[in-house]
Structures are given as C-alpha cells and as structure tokens.
Amino acid sequence: MGHYGSIVYGSAKKHILKTLDPIHHQGLRIALGAFRTSPVQSLYAESGEPSLEHRRLKLSLNYAAKLNSIPENPGFESLTDSSPIEFFETKKSGPSLGARLQNHLEKIETKYENIDNVKVRKPPPWEQYNVKFDTSLTEFEKGNTNALVLQKEFLNLKEQYNEHYEIYTDGSKQDHKVAAAFFLLDDPGDSVSTRLRDYSSVFSAELEAILMAIKMVKSKLSRRKRHFAVFVDSLSALQALENRHFKNKNVRRIFNIIRTLPQRVSITFIWTPAHVGIKGNETVDQHAKDALSKRETKELDLVTLKRARRRWLRNSIESPTPGIIFVRKRNDKKRNNTFVLTCDSTSPPTCLKVGYSTFKVTPYIPRPMRCFKCHRFGHSRTTCRCTVVRCRCGKGGHAGKD
8 A cells, every 4th residue: 555656756855755664664574573673675685575665666667658658648748758857856846757767767778669559459258269279299298208209299190180271380589689480381481570679578479470370361361271270389378368368469469360260260279399300390490580680670568668677676676785795686606515513512412403404414523533344434533442553433343443
C-alpha cells in the first residue's frame, strides 16, 4: 500500500520522502530478525528487497513506458518535459515525471522510440481452431539421449505427416542481438528472416518466427496446400499457444490469423529437439543466425522495455555506493574448502561433532606420524607413547615410525 500513488507523490522533496524509509527498515528488521544496529544495506542484501527509492523509480519507469505507447493519453505531455531537475529546486511545485526520469533514461540501453502501440484484439474464448499440437518427442530427455536416437525418432514421427507441408521456425540470440526465421522445406526459396529489437527475449523471437510462418500459410493457400506441419524447437512457445496465453500480443496475432483460415486448412505444431542434427532445424537455425547482422526492423514491445529497465535497476542496486561490495550479490566468490579452527582441547568442540557444521571436521595434529602396519597418519609424539624410532597408533599390535 505504501507504493500506491508513488508516481504522483514521487515529486515531493527528498527529505519528505525519507520519512518513509524508517518504516520500511523496521519491517525488514522484524522479518529478518535483525538487530537494531544492523546496517540498512545489509538488510537490503539479505532480504533481496530494493529500497523505496528504487521501487518508486521502477514503477515510474514502467508507467512512463506504458504512457509512451499511448500518445493520445493526456499524461503523455508530462514525458516530453525536458526541463532540467535543477529548475524545480527554487519552485514550490515538484518536478514533472519527464524531468525526474530524464537523467535515468540517458543511462539505460533501450529508449522510448518505436514502441509497439498497436492494439490487438483478443480472440473470443468460445472460438474453435483447427490446430493440433504434437509434443511426443519430449518423452526423450535431450541430455540423456543420443543424437542419432533423436534423429531416428524424429524421422518416424515425420512419416505421420507425409501429406503436410513442412515449415521450420527458430529464434536466435547472441549477446543483445535477437533474430527470427522460418524455412519451408518443400520450397527453399520461401525462407524469411528478420531481426528484432535488441534485448528482446528468445521466447519473443520464437513467437515472431511462428507468426511469420502463419502469415505465409495464409498467402500460400490453394486446393493442394491444405495441411501444414510447423516444426518448433521451443517448448515454451508451443505451451503458450496450446494454453491460449492471450496476454502475449504475438499469441493473439497468431490466433487472429488462424481464425480467418478456411475450415479445410489444418495446422499442426510439432516440437522438435534443437541442435541434434535434424536437417530442417539446422537450416532454419543458420538463417536466424545470419539475420543477426541485419538492421532492426521490429518495433519495441513493452515486455522487452520493462525487462531492460529491471536489468538496469538490478545492476544499480548491487553497487549503490562506490567501494561497497555485497558478498551475497557477487557471482565471483572464491570457495575455500579448508578452514582451520583453534581450540584449547585436543579433540574437536562438541558443537562441531553434533552437526552444526556442514563441513567434514578432522583434528589437526602437528608433526603427524605414520603407523608402521596400517600406514595411517594422525598421531603425534605428544599423544602417543613412542621412542625415536617407533610409536603406537592406538590399535593393539600396531606400531609406527616417523
């Protein structure tokens, strides 16, 4: 409830906004059972919760992204305010939303240009689609199955769709570049590839490839071409289509096109394991990789834009102050498998014996001696009766030497 309306009251003075921080800190201390003397930055690192300032910034960035996709909204003018933040320091009124976010937007990779603001109608839930899904190859675990076995099973499965026109789709991502492509096996010339906006997800690329393939199906309809088999190597994309995940805009676009197809046309989506030597899948994968060098042609969707904002905020939270390193947030920690604990007694403490430590505990004895019979180390002159040449290791009949 504390974040409700933060986009509006976020324009207040900093000293007024800081009055909310002690309430937030007290809640974190109660939840973690921390002491009153625990540093605030430690509470953030231990709980994984961002500060109120970062939380307000995240909500403001998401609201600005959505507002920019609707230019006819009355609040759109607040984003175009390019007045510097220092201009409002001498005024009673706080800075506008555009002025507050101006410095932050300059540091983020993705901008607000070319946002996809086209409204896609949601298909009615009672609509029936002549679409089938075949995920029978998921019974074979890709990591534990030989590639030749997967190729053989794929050929056996493909025999069931001999009368279908085969279409292969794939998405590719390298660093921040993303591309999608589809390939028609019966007509190699009908292969289309495109590059998406940077920082898009592979899931978006897979759906974009399926969308392009469905558009091609609509344009290639004829009396002979009635049945199509679309081979997809993304199980998550097929599950989104099978479960009618209409929150995704590309899923809505795909089903809106399928609704316009004649009833005699049938489409079957088949899951195909990737990178196992299947000819069609390897070909379309190469087309998608070649498209990474093209120019960006697609508009930026809100999901990709919000993902870029979260990534930038996460990186800024991990090191908010120069010189401060949070161990829980670092991935380059060096693991030390050996620890030395000192104690007054010759045996390990009881707390270590009863299992309070996950490490294996063994006593460290200086100048260890080896038993002459079992060749085991672990006894010293101070604990074993010995001479210059021999000693006893503790077991009857065993003798040892240096």
